[in-house]
Each structure stands twice: as C-alpha cells, then as structure tokens.
Amino acid sequence: MPKVLISDKLSPAAVQIFKDRGIEADVKTGLAPDELKAIIGQYDGLAIRSNTKVTADILAAAGNLKVVGRAGIGVDNVDVPAATARGVVVMNTPFGNSVTTAEHAIAMMFALARDIPQANASTHAGKWEKSKFMGVELTGKTLGIIGCGNIGAIVADRALGLRMKVVAYDPFLSAERAKDLTIEKVDLDTLFARADFITLHTPLTEATKNIISADAIAKMKKGVRIINCARGGLLVEEDLKAAIESGQVAGAALDVFKAEPAKENILFGNEHVVCTPHLGASTSEAQENVALQVAEQMADYLLTGAVVNALNMPSVSAEDAPKLRPYMKLAGQLGSFAGQLTENALKAVSIEYVGVVAGLNTKPLTAIILEGLLKPMVETVNMVNAPVIAKDRNIDVSETKNAREGDYHTLIRVTVTTEVRSRSVAGTLFGGDKPRVVEIKGIPIEAELGEHVLYVTNQDKPGFIGALGSLLGQHGVNIATFHLGRAEAGGDAILLTQVDQPLTDVILEEVRALPQVVQAKALSF
Numbered sequence: 046m047p048k049v050l051i052s053d054k055l056s057p058a059a060v061q062i063f064k065d066r067g068i069e070a071d072v073k074t075g076l077a078p079d080e081l082k083a084i085i086g087q088y089d090g091l092a093i094r095s096n097t098k099v100t101a102d103i104l105a106a107a108g109n110l111k112v113v114g115r116a117g118i119g120v121d122n123v124d125v126p127a128a129t130a131r132g133v134v135v136m137n138t139p140f141g142n143s144v145t146t147a148e149h150a151i152a153m154m155f156a157l158a159r160d161i162p163q164a165n166a167s168t169h170a171g172k173w174e175k176s177k178f179m180g181v182e183l184t185g186k187t188l189g190i191i192g193c194g195n196i197g198a199i200v201a202d203r204a205l206g207l208r209m210k211v212v213a214y215d216p217f218l219s220a221e222r223a224k225d226l227t228i229e230k231v232d233l234d235t236l237f238a239r240a241d242f243i244t245l246h247t248p249l250t251e252a253t254k255n256i257i258s259a260d261a262i263a264k265m266k267k268g269v270r271i272i273n274c275a276r277g278g279l280l281v282e283e284d285l286k287a288a289i290e291s292g293q294v295a296g297a298a299l300d301v302f303k304a305e306p307a308k309e310n311i312l313f314g315n316e317h318v319v320c321t322p323h324l325g326a327s328t329s330e331a332q333e334n335v336a337l338q339v340a341e342q343m344a345d346y347l348l349t350g351a352v353v354n355a356l357n358m359p360s361v362s363a364e365d366a367p368k369l370r371p372y373m374k375l376a377g378q379l380g381s382f383a384g385q386l387t388e389n390a391l392k393a394v395s396i397e398y399v400g401v402v403a404g405l406n407t408k409p410l411t412a413i414i415l416e417g418l419l420k421p422m423v424e425t426v427n428m429v430n431a432p433v434i435a436k437d438r439n440i441d442v443s444e445t446k447n448a449r450e451g452d453y454h455t456l457i458r459v460t461v462t463t464e465v466r467s468r469s470v471a472g473t474l475f476g477g478d479k480p481r482v483v484e485i486k487g488i489p490i491e492a493e494l495g496e497h498v499l500y501v502t503n504q505d506k507p508g509f510i511g512a513l514g515s516l517l518g519q520h521g522v523n524i525a526t527f528h529l530g531r532a533e534a535g536g537d538a539i540l541l542t543q544v545d546q547p548l549t550d551v552i553l554e555e556v557r558a559l560p561q562v563v564q565a566k567a568l569s570f
C-alpha cells in the first residue's frame with residue numbers, strides 16, 4: 046500500500062481521499078528540516094503547501110518518493126530540478142485557489158485605497174479619527190497588472206467591473222488574449238508610467254525576482270500604490286520602504302514576504318503598509334478545492350500512473366492512462382531493446398508514431414522510450430528525468446507522427462544513431478494490448494519479449510536452428526517462444542527466442558561459436 050506524508054496544513058478532505066483510494070496518509074505538520082529528512086524515506090508521496098521546503102537535501106533522503114503534490118500554485122519552495130534528477134514528479138493544482146487569491150488582491154487594493162486596516166484599528170481604540178483617513182476612489186484609476194495568467198486575468202476582470210482601466214505587462218500574454226480580456230497589453234515601463242495601482246501576479250523566477258526595485262519605483266507615478274499577493278522575492282523590501290518614506294509610493298499591501306514565516310520585517314509597523322500572513326489562498330472553498338485535487342492527482346499517479354498538472358513530466362489524463370498503458374509497455378520494451386543493443390555513444394534517437402498511436406498523447410511514450418534506452422547507461426534514469434538526461438548528453442531526440450496506417454494498424458519505430466551506426470526496432474500491439482516487436486534493423490519478425498530473451502543475428506544458412514536448439518537443451522534451457530526473420534533467403538537473419546532460464550556467459554559464448562552466428566546477446570525486459 047503506498048504511503049503519503051502530509052506535511053503542511055491541508056483540509057481533512059485530503060486524508061479522506063487517500064484513505065478511500067487505499068493509500069495510507071500520515072499528517073505531520075510543522076516538521077523541522079531534519080525531522081522531515083529523518084522520516085521522508087518511508088513515503089511514496091509528499092503533500093505540501095508553501096511551508097515545507099523540499100530541498101535537494103530532503104530529496105536525497107527520499108529514496109521511495111515518487112511524487113510531491115503542492116496543494117496550491119507556487120512551487121518555489123520545491124527544488125524542481127533536483128526532484129526531476131531523482132525522478133520525482135512535482136505536481137500542483139493550478140486553478141484551485143486562483144479566484145480566492147485574485148479576490149484577496151482586490152481586497153488588498155480596497156484596503157489600501159481606504160486605509161481600512163488602519164481605520165479599523167483606530168476606531169477600535171476609540172479614537173474616531175474621521176479626518177485622518179482620507180481615501181482615494183478606484184473608479185477611473187489605472188490598475189497595472191504584472192503577470193496576467195490565471196490570477197492576473199481574474200483580477201483584471203474584477204477591476205474592470207470596478208470601472209478601472211487595466212493595463213498588463215506579461216511577455217507571454219497574446220494580443221488576442223488581451224483583447225478577449227478587454228485590457229491593454231503594454232511594456233513594463235509604460236505600465237510603471239501609467240498605473241495608479243500595481244498588482245503582482247507572476248511566479249518567482251530569475252526573470253521576475255526583484256522586478257520592483259528602486260529603479261522600477263523611480264519610473265512609477267508619484268503616489269502609486271503597490272499590491273503583492275504573489276511572492277515576496279518579486280519586490281526589494283528595502284527599496285519599497287525608502288520609497289514609502291520619500292512619498293514616491295503612497296502605500297503597499299503585502300500578503301507575501303521575502304522570508305516566510307515573516308515574524309519580523311523592515312516594513313512592519315509602517316502606517317502605509319497593509320500586511321496579511323500569506324492568506325491569498327486561505328478560504329475554505331479554495332482549501333477544499335486544492336486538498337481534494339492534490340490528493341486525487343497524487344492517488345491517480347501512485348495507483349494508475351495518470352499524470353495531471355505535473356511541472357516536470359508530460360500529462361497523462363485519467364482517460365488517456367488506460368489507452369496509453371499497453372503502448373507504455375510497448376514503448377518501454379522498444380526503448381529497452383534499442384538500449385541493450387547499443388554499445389557506443391548515442392548521438393540521436395528518432396521516434397516514429399504511425400497509425401492509431403499517432404493520434405494519442407505521445408509525450409509520455411517518448412519519455413518511456415528514452416528511459417528504456419538510457420537505462421543500461423544511467424541506472425537512476427526514469428520517465429521523469431530521461432528527457433533531461435538525454436538533453437544533457439546532447440542526444441538529439443526527434444518525433445514524427447503519421448496517422449495513416451501502414452502495414453500495421455498502429456506502430457512505433459525507434460531509430461538510434463550512435464557514432465558508429467543507425468539501428469531501428471519497431472513494434473505494434475496485437476489484439477489491442479499485446480506488445481510485439483515486428484521489425485529489427487529493417488528485417489520483419491514477430492516476437493514477444495520477456496524476462497530472458499536470446500537475440501542472435503546470423504547468416505541464413507541451414508543447420509543453425511537445430512544446432513542452437515540442441516545447445517540450449519544441453520544446458521537445460523527451455524525454449525518458450527521462438528521467432529525468426531530474415532532480409533532475404535540466404536541473407537542477414539535474426540532470431541529472438543524467449544527462454545525459461547537465465548542465459549549464462551558460457552551459453553552465450555557457445556552460441557557465438559556456432560558457425561552462422563554474427564552476434565548473440567541476452568536481453569531482459
């Protein structure tokens with residue numbers, strides 16, 4: 046039974062889902078890094094929010110871990126490259142809390158415009174400072190949105206409803222999408238020059254880190270108000286503080302901080318700064334959504350191999366997973382076949398998908414082909430890290446798809462090019478789900494693969510089959526299946542036979558010594 050650790054506060058709905066799906070779930074929140082490191086080795090899955098830091102060090106201790114599930118959006122607390130290198134899938138729930146977070150940004154904008162938190166505290170204190178809290182109206186003001194993805198777009202929609210003008214800076218926002226949203230796409234300097242309010246909704250990346258710095262603030266309108274419900278690292282807190290003190294920035298509303306949990310911060314205590322403790326996603330609706338979603342996604346992956354919303358692996362929908370499963374087996378076998386025959390440095394792999402398979406989601410098939418291919422060279426390779434390892438090793442991977450059926454209803458062909466030669470192997474599914482190799486080096490054959498397979502290339506001359514049969518018999522090796530193929534009568538031929546016992550080096554040497562044999566190898570699938 047797979048075991049999952051929930052290390053941040055998630056809705057109890059998650060535990061229930063794991064239980065219902067037959068997965069054991071332990072809830073242990075607030076663990077120190079060393080405590081997490083000490084126990085993580087027991088778990089197949091780790092469900093987190095933003096508090097748990099999944100570092101390379103933690104991952105190194107996570108020998109059984111297959112999936113990290115982020116109940117939320119940002120994964121800047123996960124070392125995704127380290128997870129990828131270890132073959133751990135990292136998945137998030139990209140939509141579950143976006144409305145809630147967008148609403149928080151709007152709430153923060155109102156709070157800033159009308160000094161609501163400060164006025165609330167003053168009124169509770171019995172001060173009745175009616176003339177102190179003079180606000181600004183939102184209607185007719187310009188809101189500048191930096192990062193117009195899921196959350197930014199919802200913020201834009203709500204702001205338009207408030208009769209604001211909306212400009213957005215997002216290099217990946219298409220002109221059509223901006224038009225659909227009825228907002229204006231602008232460059233960053235234009236946004237700075239025009240916005241009365243600026244709200245941040247990008248992920249924290251090398252490109253977005255410190256996007257709001259002293260230089261940026263200098264380009265903004267005097268009296269601008271800044272809202273950050275994305276990530277603390279987007280903004281240089283010291284520069285913001287100086288700009289508030291100089292009056293260049295009228296106020297800031299911050300839900301996120303450079304160092305969290307933020308028990309202290311240079312902006313705390315400033316009367317123009319409104320703060321919340323990373324509450325963007327904290328509504329019962331959003332927490333229910335993300336907990337249910339992450340538990341379902343993790344359970345699907347652990348139990349069925351379906352992958353949804355992974356950041357380091359192609360998606361396989363629950364609907365596609367059963368369709369892909371026999372192909373996954375076939376693709377894995379073809380990759381492994383090619384890998385076990387490859388003895389020189391790999392330069393290129395080209396994969397052809399022909400017929401029915403061309404209409405499927407082939408990304409996971411390519412990933413598993415690469416895994417099989419690289420396995421003899423890289424022991425730790427798996428579907429998650431195989432494409433990255435191939436890239437790191439300068440192996441050129443290409444895919445072609447042709448939906449028109451050829452000799453077979455459905456076919457995958459893997460051609461591997463090394464420094465020495467190109468070699469191809471192709472396979473199909475018989476009866477819809479039984480993998481069969483149907484071509485090796487262009488020679489037709491029909492073979493199924495198994496744990497002990499003898500692969501022989503030979504000259505098509507009489508006497509070979511009898512000699513091989515008696516040789517295997519003498520060693521007590523039982524033949525389970527026997528398949529032959531040849532280019533032409535008397536030409537190059539191939540034999541693939543499944544046997545019930547392991548093939549020892551002694552047996553292989555004797556096979557190689559038969560007069561017609563060119564090459565003999567023991568393969569395993």
Ligand SMILES: NC(=O)C1=CN([C@@H]2O[C@H](COP(=O)(O)OP(=O)(O)OC[C@H]3O[C@@H](n4cnc5c(N)ncnc54)[C@H](O)[C@@H]3O)[C@@H](O)[C@H]2O)C=CC1
Pocket residue numbers: 117118119120139142143146191192193194195196197214215216217218246247248249250252253274275276300301323324325326327
């Ligand atoms: N405060 C909170 O509790 C929450 C915070 N978040 C944060 O909000 C962020 C955004 O979430 P979503 O909208 O769902 O993500 P998203 O991926 O849908 O949108 C992000 C947008 O940022 C844009 N972007 C990327 N690099 C950029 C750059 N250099 N300059 C300008 N734009 C850039 C992307 O093109 C994309 O459109 C998350 O990454 C997360 O850090 C999300 C949920 C809750």
Ligand SMILES: O=C(O)C(=O)COP(=O)(O)O
Pocket residue numbers: 094095096116117118119120142323324325326327
């Ligand atoms: O989903 C996100 O990116 C968030 O920032 C929400 O964080 P949380 O789950 O509340 O710790």
